[in-house]
Amino acid sequence: MVDILNLTFEELEKFLVHELGEKKFRARQIWQWLWNKYVRDFDQMTNVSKQTRALLKERAHITWPEMVKTQVSQDGTTKFLLRLADGALIETVLIPGSQGRLTQCLSCQVGCAMGCTFCATGTLGFERNMTMSEILGQVLVAREYLNDVAERPILRNLVFMGMGEPLLNLNEVMRSLQTLNSDFGLLFSPRRITVSTCGVNPEGLRELGESGLAFLAVSLHAPTQELRAQIMPKAARWELGDFIDALRNYPLKTRERITFEYLLLGDVNDSLEHAKQLVRLLAQTKGKLNLIVYNPSGDESDPYKAPTEERILAFEKYLWSKNITAIIRKSKGADIKAACGQLKAAEKTEAEGAE
Structure with a gap:
């Protein structure tokens, strides 16, 4: 079949x-x-x-992912736990924006092989790649859900920032992007799609750039090779200097910029010295910076904490003083464990406890 x-x-x-x-x-x-x-x-x-x-x-x-659980945050963030045909669990999130428009965060792998120390998905390990139908099935489920919402918010943007590293499932991600761009299908413009990578596949990065099918976001999170190796050990196998060189040569359309994502971890990467190092690193790239405030899991085993408001503002102020476009993005959905992998991890813990 x-x-x-x-x-x-x-x-x-x-x-x-x-x-x-x-x-x-x-x-x-x-x-x-x-x-x-x-x-x-x-x-x-x-x-x-x-x-x-x-x-x-x-x-x-015709097989859609099965809805297992839905959680709605006080801030309007909606998280879905979905079951695929083989029983694998994945997550997708609807994030509210302005004027009733939503961004959907898509997963592309069941689990993740990167093992980033601050990511709940990383602690779950890698199970397998997702197919195009499983990736885009998340969009179908979300749109069906939104049809039953009274306000009928608009699903405007898609970001491949959920479970998994897109460049490690490049074939299915590229097939998904081609289908998303269909003129008589899902009708998402490349301007409304962002693919996020932590930098593991030089050939894949080049192919994505040459396709023009999506904007690029980079999970950076550290301004030096040494610190990146501590908190993102597998991503750091591509030496940071070489990665940045590749990004300098990344094909960009007119007025297009790379989005750099930087997760502020309290007393880890949030000092003024880290900000200075970051400015030197990004000085020759055409990009903008999203500063994301870490959302602690609440688990006693969590090795990280949120940065103080004082350090957040000082970090942002220094970047702006050096003409780096930096925007603070507060984590949403903290009350429903909306960070990547948290809901699946909680479901797994509940299932193990019931055995």
Whole structure:
């Protein structure tokens, strides 16, 4: 049985023509039912002949991720715990913005192999890569959920900043980006999509840049190779200087900039000296900086704490004084464990306790 949501438009066209003996125009019809009208049943495709629908039911299936748990924060952040067809659990988050617009944070791997010491997903380890249908299934689930919300907020932006490292699942991420950009499907412009990497795959970084299918964000979190090796040991295998050199040569469109993400960890990377080192590191890049205030897990084993307000403001002020565009992003959804991996970790703990 073919997972029809895991076919790109060209693959769907070939499947219909070569496997089912259909005409090419059927591909566009079925594609719109899948990605524009969000059907889960071939029988709902009313402009497709009964004979074709019967063939599709014999040879293919439509499988969405299953909603396991939904949590809504006081600040409007909504987190979903989803179960994939093989039972694997992943997370996706809807983050509120201005004028009722939402950003969805997507996962691309079940778990993560990077092992960053401040990330709950990193502590869970890596299970497997996700397919295109599993990645984009998160968008389908979110849009169905939003259809039942009275205010009908708009899902405007997508960020690949959930569970997993996108460049370590490059093939499926690129296929997902191509489908997202479809003119008669999900209709997301590249300007509304951001892919975040911590820097592990030079060839993948180059391919993403040359595709022009998304903006780039970089999980930096440390201004020196030594500190990065302490808190992001696997990402630091690509030496920081070489990584920054690659980013200087990253292809950018007019007025496009790389977004650097810097998680402020109390007394770890939040001093004025760290800010000075960061300015020197980013001086020759075309980018902007998101300063993210660490959201402690509340677990006694958490090795990190949030920085003080004084250190946050001093860090930001110094960056601005050196003409570095820096914006403080407060973590959202703290009351529902919205940080990446926290909900899955809690679910795993509950399940183990029930055994």
